[in-house]
Amino acid sequence: MSLTSHLDELKRKHQTLSDAVLAEQRAPGCDDLHVAELKKQKLRIKEEITRLSATVTA
Numbered sequence: 484m485s486l487t488s489h490l491d492e493l494k495r496k497h498q499t500l501s502d503a504v505l506a507e508q509r510a511p512g513c514d515d516l517h518v519a520e521l522k523k524q525k526l527r528i529k530e531e532i533t534r535l536s537a538t539v540t541a
Contacts, residue, residue, distance in 0.1 A: 496528055501525060
C-alpha cells in the first residue's frame with residue numbers, strides 16, 4: 484500500500500468516526516463513554532494523518 488493510499492484510508496476512517504460521534508450524540512440515551520472512546524480513536528487517526536502528511540511533504 485502506498486503512503487498516499489494509506490493516508491486516504493486514514494482520512495476515510497476519520498470521517499467515519501466523525502459521523503459515528505455525531506450519530507451517537509444525537510441518539511437518545513447517548514453513551515458518553517462510547518463517545519469519548521470514538522473521539523480518542525479519531526484523535527489518534529488525526530495525529531497519524533498529520534505525522535504521515537509531514538513525511539510526504541518533506
